[in-house]
Amino acid sequence: MMLFYSPIHGFIHKVLVVAHEAGLWDKLEFVPVYPVKDGYSISAINPLHKVPTLVLDDYTVLYGSQTIVEYLDDNSVSGKKLYPNNKQTRWDALRRLALADTVFEVTVIMALERLQSPPRDTVFSWNWAKVVRSVDQMEEDLKINFKDFDIGHASTLHALSYLDRQTKRGLHKSIPEDWDWRDGRPNLHKWFSEAIKRPSVTSHFNKEYVGDDTAEFCQKKIAEVLKFQGRSAPEKFTSHSVDFVPPGD
Template sequence: MKLFYSPFHTFIHKVLVTAHEAGLWDEIEFVPTYPFKNRQGEDQDDNYTIAALNPLDKVPTLALDSGQVVFGSQSIVEYLDTNGTSGHRLFPASGPARWDALSRLALCDTMFEMTVMMVMEGWNPEAEQRLPYYEWIWPKIIRGMDSLEQRCKRGFDSFDIGQASALHAISYLYFRANFYDAKDPLYPDFDFAEGRPNLKAWWEETIQRPSVTSHYNKDFEGDDSAEFCQAKVQEVLVAQRTSE
């Protein structure tokens, strides 16, 4: 199967963590895709679009060998977890533990997406940036982190899909400051660990997992050209036609 994703390993990808935990890492062909390059003036020659596979033209997008495309990170992690070979499931069986994990998944995915929205707002000229936008989003992120401080369980075996998403959201908050140099008018130096000792200890413990060290802070090695991306899009389209 092919995973179209953005190969910035300075943050932790929930989908990569899940693939590793599921024992499917070696089954995946990684296809780097830079979704925002399609729109940035200086990179107009780069064609990383995957709209032929996913109408939203978003990463992550997973293409199975049959040509079937699974998109939306929540669908992808569920696919990987269901088809895993490691025996370790990140989605608990139906019951309170499942609803708790799914709620933390929703919480952290939304915190991540809101952080992306703030980063994008920060790309506008300073005079055009909307302060109320940040004032609307930040309290949600702060309350979300506070609730993780209360709810996040430590211990190797308690790792679930909600925690995979928490790794993603927290690492992206760091990434935004260091990588995008995001000029955040409210919390430019936000540190989730400040005043949240439980979450800090959980983070320090959890980033040691092999599913995190598999990619976190490691350079992507491989072809990340637009030509490679488009060749892989074509392979998926051929697989789709063959299986019709």
């Protein structure tokens, strides 16, 4: 399988955590896609032009992080399942998945808005309130002594680590420079500190990508997919100036 993804490992990638937990890490061929560099367009195989994008062994293309992580979990060879079978436990895990995924999404929105001149204050006031309420809810959720690690936890690691990355860079004048989701949230802080020790996290978090990460390699793999599907590769690479790949899960 080929995984087109952002090799920026300054935050935890949910899809990589799930792949590792499922025992499928060694089954993946990683194809780096850099969000703001020329030549990394993947729109030829994914009309949404987003990472992660997963190409199966039969060249079926899956996109959308929730689709990909559920596929990986469903095909787990490790005996580990992140989507609980028990209905009550499953719905709770999916609720926490939705909560964390939204924190990631609105943080991306604010990070991109920060680049505008001038940035719109309302974008931050609307979305920052969601972030604060959500991390407060995560703190409440972590008052429960979870015995296992599920998809909601994987997504929470992803969201909080990306939030860390962006708040340290400074999001907006209305957000205190020293704001930290750990403050006043001891349960969440303790859980996160332990969870990042998991092999599925240490496999990539804060580690440099090693391998071919050129645009040529990316387009070569796209051409391979298109050839198998009986389609033609684009005549030229698409510039990020008109075809931006958002940071992925």
